[in-house]
Amino acid sequence: MTTTTTASTSGTQGLCRADFEPVRHELERMLAAGEELGASICVTVEGEPVVDIWGGYTDAGRTSAWERDTLVNVFSITKTMTAVSALLLVDRGLLDLDQKVAHYWPEFAANGKAGIEVRHLLAHTSGVSGWERPIELADIYDHESAAARLAGQAPWWEPGTASGYHAINYGHLIGEVIRRVDGRTLGRFFAEELAGPLGADFHIGTDPEHFDRIAPIVPPPPAEFDMSALDPDSVMIKTLTSPLLDYTRTSEAGWRQAEIGAVNGHGNARSIARLQSIVSNSGVLDGRNWLSSKTIDAIFRQQADGLDLALMAPLRFGIGYGLPHPQSAPAVPGGRVCWWTGVGGSFVVNDLDRRVTFAYAMNKMAPGIIGSERADAYLRATFGVIA
Template sequence: MVTVEGTSTARFEPVRAALAAHLESGEELGASIAVDVDGVMEVDLWGGHADAARTVPWRRDTVVGLWSTTKTLTSLAALVLVDRGALDLHRPVAHYWPEFAARGKQDIEVRHVLGHTSGLSGWEQPFTMDDLYDRPTASARLAAQAPWWEPGTASGYHMQTQGQLVGELVRRVDGCTLTEFVETEIAGPLAADVQIGAREADWPRISALVPSSQTPAVPEGLDPEAVLTRTMLGSPARDEHVDTPRWRRAELGAVNGHGNARGLARALSVISRHGEANGLRLLSPETVDRIFDVQADGTDLFLGIPVRWGIGYALAGPRTIPGMPTGTVCFWAGWGGSIVVMDLDRRVTFAYAMNRLGTGILGSERTHDYLGRVYEALGAAD
């Protein structure tokens, strides 16, 4: 039987058993799971291997690329600035970033960016990885383009643009980069092992991501004018770019965060605990409440599934993902299965990070299995 390291309280032993089973079957290569219950890390587990050849064990301090779970950190950075009065959710983005007003975007508000309703779900073509890696170019291109639908009327997941949009706002109002802000204002104070990009000193402990053999190709025959098509073509980062030096050195606040489950739970528990964690009040309860101001509730123009978007996070509801209860719960997941769930009703934070990518839009089957077992243990499964 595969050994799972770390600790878990008695009620969460089924979570440990599930991780062991997925590792034993080979579905899971290496992974970490954490559950923070009102400041107590009741689950802090890891196991498996950090490399595809299974020669390097996944250790306590192993970190991994987070894909879109990165957005949970980027949105938290924006909320910290909202809480400080530096950002106003209802002010136009152009108030802070004047160039952004071009081509009819003068009325797009900060909340539209955080709620994925701004109409800027991808970059106009041609747009390359070289452009994405160059922050000034990527920002200027978004500032110069027109929205792809009427802002505020529907969501279209900002798969790779949201990090650029929020990152530029952070830089304009605070003077530092998003990477610096997350490090100095979130990760450091909360003792959370998370970061945007990856410091070169940490590269030896990064586990490379292993794509699924079922990774889908871009479908053929799509309507070239559809938001789905334009977003896919206008979001150039792919599996092959991850775990390269350029990727790790870049600031891609939508997709290239690094961390593990413990680090994510420590950082995002500040939301589950109504603004305070690790002895630090990072957000007021009123700012946390703003997360649940619904920005869109319907079929997302890019994802093609119903998503209820609040400020920076998706909101739980009857149409979300298996194992997740309704209530005052927000979350987001990354490509391959990583996830953070913040449950304010129970003051619980669940995080999962892994190196073998699964399939699915909002988490993989493994994600759903772990999440369901967590809520069964809490006595709150639907």
């Protein structure tokens, strides 16, 4: 197969192997129609990029082009980076998925949480899917105090019995376990153990030197339902509003520099695919054994399958990732596949059967929490080639 690197008249640039041209065409179509503002897509096969394309604009005024090294807040794609960080410690024998969280973080045992295991945190089944009120967004920028608050509160449902998406606090929970085991913060551990060695331009806690490369987020249209009409004490409302994620604040320095391992990772499709190729290649990348087959197998230990209490959508969770589900992720192929998405539409899929990673990042958010029509179109174009 041939590989082309071109700048097209529709505004896309980058590398695209000839057989994957349907992916480029789909991105060009979305850009031309105004569905996308700016975006990047990367597909790796056996760890090597066969698609690495980008196009559009970084700003709503369409004055600044999306460049090769443009970064964007990819929201919950960050959770997959946090998960791989924890799996590194599992692989080294320093962290046990079936051990009690309190074994590593004694304060976490308070208020009925002594039995919660590490796997419950990674699979969103711990019962601790948010903070007790009152809490403001800026309160979670201080990791230690925010983690201490989580340690002191009671679970909102019986741990291990159902998933309740840990929307904003996932990185505080797992990051604190990593800090107790390793001594480094999540952002530093990730940078020194993964992003740095792999040359991946992805950041959990982004230094100001990178700010001029960040494409500001364009928030989605307002929600079609009135959240104030729902039960304020439901798991869903408490999770999604404690604190409320204010998209207008994601361009502030405080947000960007904080280490929020659930939702404030900054990267692009290339860096996402580079890092996640560790998983799609069964733990081996660049000739290095990053994760053993046993640790990779653990990802596919199903922990929950049913209506998620926080998102009120049917989901299947393994360890650190979602597993294929025809309703919540219709464009994700079946098989030995794990995936996740960021609010607004960013997406990553690791297909271990085909040794493929798909990654997509953009700045114009789509409505909804799980995926988008745009992401589905790119996924179908990609896996239509591979199938």
